[in-house]
């Protein structure tokens with residue numbers, strides 16, 4: 001029997017009332033049990049192996065992608081039911097534009113259809129209060145697909161219980177490049193003067209106001225004629241008029257013309273400054289990264305978001321085979337590791353006390 005016919009028979013059996021009731025009960029019980037433990041807040045899926053699945057099962061490539069979407073819908077339901085807040089999926093890499101034209105147009109057609117379907121009233125995202133975000137190179141999205149993307153975002157924008165990040169078309173390197181450019185832009189703009197009570201100028205002012213008038217100039221490094229205007233101005237201390245930028249940068253030019261403008265100090269760029277320009281800036285840290293199809297690479301996905309506590313799982317199944325039964329062992333393993341880490345931490349604390 002072909003895989004498609006096989007899947008149809010399975011689906012038919014599962015819809016028989018007593019069977020579907022029993023399956024639903026078993027699933028609910030299992031999810032209820034899992035919810036007793038810690039739940040990852042952010043899970044990413046690299047949905048790999050649609051074409052190999054299609055080839056192995058003698059079906060069209062696009063049918064493999066279609067079955068991949070069905071697997072995605074099932075997995076999303078399990079995640080949201082368990083209490084995962086953010087799911088990020090790699091739906092289309094920038095590199096995927098190099099695939100045969102017919103496959104790219106088939107994937108785009110599928111994206112239009114599925115985006116429309118996903119956000120309908122009463123459908124998956126509506127039921128779990130999940131909002132769609134599309135992350136990636138917006139200007140690479142074909143003109144006929146863009147309205148579907150925008151409509152899906154608009155229709156789900158009031159859903160605030162959970163998030164579905166669809167990376168489309170995306171690569172981490174492109175995301176990081178854009179974030180670094182945005183950070184450079186941010187630090188190349190004259191900084192807003194921040195009248196904080198702790199600025200150097202404000203402190204000086206306060207000290208001076210408490211000293212007798214004739215004591216002046218008692219603070220030689222901060223004289224009125226100080227060559228460094230930042231010393232006079234009431235600006236935030238993270239702002240500097242000294243430069244680490246190349247000659248010709250807006251900062252040096254501003255200084256050269258004699259009207260030194262305070263710029264944010266590039267030395268004060270932190271991980272958070274760059275992170276604030278990532279697509280996932282307001283998402284919780286990535287807890288679990290899953291890639292299917294037995295390929296053990298990240299392939300330019302979530303390179304920034306994978307941090308020291310992200311647990312990476314490579315599964316053997318092809319993405320269209322992904323379901324509750326493949327996801328649960330991952331979740332259990334993660335919960336187990338969390339328990340071990342917590343025990344390790346409290347053991348270390350006890351030793352130091």
Ligand SMILES: CC(C)=CCC/C(C)=C/CC/C(C)=C/COP(=O)(O)OP(=O)(O)O
Nearest residue numbers: 047048049050051052068069091111114115
């Ligand atoms: C809402 C929305 C747009 C959903 C997207 C649905 C979906 C499952 C997209 C994945 C497409 C894709 C390129 C998968 C990778 O498998 P592959 O084709 O690289 O398979 P292979 O590794 O066997 O070649």
